[in-house]
Amino acid sequence: MKSIPLPPLNRRHFLSFAALGSGTVALAACGGPSTAPPAAEAEETVLDFEGITPAAKIEFWSTHPGQSQDVENSLIEKFNSSQSEVKVKLVTAGADYEEIAQKFQTAQQGGKLPAVVLLSDVWWFRYYINGSIIPLDGLLDQLEVDKADYRESLMADYQYEDKQWAVPYARSTPLFYYNRDHFKAAGLPDRSPTTWEEFGEWAPKLMNAGIPGLQTAYQFPALAGYAGWSLQNHLWGYGGGWSDEWTITADSPESVAAIQWCQDAVFKHKWAGVSSKDASADLSAGAVSATVSSTGSLVGVLKAAQFDVGVGFLPGGPESTDRVCPTGGAGLGIPSGVTKEEQLAAAMFLKFMGEPESTAEFSAATGYMPVRTSADMTAVLAASPLIKTAIDQLDVTRPQDYARVFIPGADLEIAKTAAAVLTQPGDVQTEMTKLKGTLESMYQRDVEPNLA
Structure with a gap:
C-alpha cells in the first residue's frame, strides 16, 4: 500500500475538523470513551x-x-x-x-x-x-x-x-536511567550514551562484567505502557517516525531500521529485554543496567534503588542526536x-x-x-539535583507524531506491533507494513471524512 499524501493541517485545527462529524470509533479495547459527535x-x-x-x-x-x-x-x-x-x-x-x-x-x-x-x-x-x-x-x-x-x-x-x-x-519526558555502579564495573563512562549505537557497543561489556543478579544490560519499557511514546525516540534518531504529519511512515526504511535495531538487541545480541510491567522497577531492583522511563519515575527510582542512579538525555541515532525526545x-x-x-x-x-x-x-x-x-526549584534541585537533567531536556523536545496522538486508537495498534517484534521474532518489515495499513485505514475511516 502506498503512502497517502494527506492535506497539510495545523495540529491545533485538526480537532475542530474531527469534531464536525466523526462517527463512533471503536476504542473499547483501550478502555476509553467513544468519540461520537461532538x-x-x-x-x-x-x-x-x-x-x-x-x-x-x-x-x-x-x-x-x-x-x-x-x-x-x-x-x-x-x-x-x-x-x-x-x-x-x-x-x-x-x-x-x-x-x-x-x-x-x-x-x-x-x-x-x-x-x-x-x-x-x-x-x-x-x-x-x-x-x-x-x-x-x-x-x-x-x-x-x-x-x-x-x-x-x-x-x-x-x-x-x-x-x-x-x-x-x-x-514528563522520557529519561535515560542507568545504574552507575554497573557502568563503573564495566569500565564505561558515567553518562548516557550519545547514540543507541554507542550503547550497543557498551552493552556486551555490561553483560560480561560479572555483575551479580544482572539479567540484561537494557530493558525496553513495558509495551502496554506507551510503547508508541518511548519508541518515537528510536524512530526519530534514525530519521523515521510513526508518521510525518498525516502521512504514515511506519514502514519507511528508516523506521524499519530503527525497530530492527531494537529487535536485534533482544533476539540477536541478547543483551536487551522487555519489561513485563515496570522497567524502572526492574532497574531499581538491579536486574538491568539501563532503561528509558518517564521523568515522573525519577523520585520513585531514587527512593527504591540501592545504588547510585544516573540519568541523561535520550540517545539519538545515526541520522539525528538532537530533538529526539517527546513530551507526554x-x-x-x-x-x-x-x-x-x-x-x-x-x-x-x-x-x-x-x-x-x-x-x-x-x-x-x-x-x-x-x-x-x-x-523556584532551588530547594528541589539541592535535594534532587538529577531533576535538572529532566528540566534541561525540555529545551530539546519534539512534538509527538500525529499518528500516535491524533488518530483515535492508534496507540493501541502501535503497542500491538511492538509486541509482535520485541516479544517474539516477527518480521519487522512485515509487521511495520501491516501497521501502516492499519493506521491508514483508521485515518481514512475516522479522520479524513472530517477534513475540510
Whole structure:
C-alpha cells in the first residue's frame, strides 16, 4: 500500500475538523470513551460566571501519576486551609489513564461527575470531541491566572481554536536511567550514551562484567505502557517516525531500521529485554543496567534503588542526536456536565495547583516537570539535583507524531506491533507494513471524512 499524501493541517485545527462529524470509533479495547459527535455545543456556549458562587465541595479525579497520592493530598489540604469557600476531595479514579477514561465516560451516562479530571496526552481531545470538557479561558481570566508564566510548550499542548481546554499538570519526558555502579564495573563512562549505537557497543561489556543478579544490560519499557511514546525516540534518531504529519511512515526504511535495531538487541545480541510491567522497577531492583522511563519515575527510582542512579538525555541515532525526545503526561480539565458553581470551584483549585509553589512541590515529590517558569526549584534541585537533567531536556523536545496522538486508537495498534517484534521474532518489515495499513485505514475511516 502506498503512502497517502494527506492535506497539510495545523495540529491545533485538526480537532475542530474531527469534531464536525466523526462517527463512533471503536476504542473499547483501550478502555476509553467513544468519540461520537461532538462539541459544537461546547464551542458555541458562552461561559459566563458572573454572579456565580463556587460550590462548597467538589471532587478531583486522579490516577496519582508518578506515585503522587501523598503530595496530591498535601496540596489539597493546603488549598482547603487557604480559603473557606471550597473543599476538595481526592478520588482515585483508576490505576492508569485508560481506567480513568472509562470511569469518566461511564459517569457521563448518569453517574456522578468530578469537577476536576486528569487528562492524558492521548485522551484529552476525545473529551473535547464528545463535548465533555469546557474551555478554560474565561475562568482563567476571571481568576487572574498568569497564563504567560506557564511553560509555553506544555500549555500549547491543550490549545486549539484559540481556546485552552486543560492546564498542564503531571508533564514528563522520557529519561535515560542507568545504574552507575554497573557502568563503573564495566569500565564505561558515567553518562548516557550519545547514540543507541554507542550503547550497543557498551552493552556486551555490561553483560560480561560479572555483575551479580544482572539479567540484561537494557530493558525496553513495558509495551502496554506507551510503547508508541518511548519508541518515537528510536524512530526519530534514525530519521523515521510513526508518521510525518498525516502521512504514515511506519514502514519507511528508516523506521524499519530503527525497530530492527531494537529487535536485534533482544533476539540477536541478547543483551536487551522487555519489561513485563515496570522497567524502572526492574532497574531499581538491579536486574538491568539501563532503561528509558518517564521523568515522573525519577523520585520513585531514587527512593527504591540501592545504588547510585544516573540519568541523561535520550540517545539519538545515526541520522539525528538532537530533538529526539517527546513530551507526554497529563493535564487537568473541567467537565461540561457539572454545575457552574462546581466549575468555578474547580477553576479555583486549578489555579492553586498551578501556582509556582504548588508545581515546585509536585515536581519535588514526583520528578514531573515544573509547569511554571517562575517555580523556584532551588530547594528541589539541592535535594534532587538529577531533576535538572529532566528540566534541561525540555529545551530539546519534539512534538509527538500525529499518528500516535491524533488518530483515535492508534496507540493501541502501535503497542500491538511492538509486541509482535520485541516479544517474539516477527518480521519487522512485515509487521511495520501491516501497521501502516492499519493506521491508514483508521485515518481514512475516522479522520479524513472530517477534513475540510
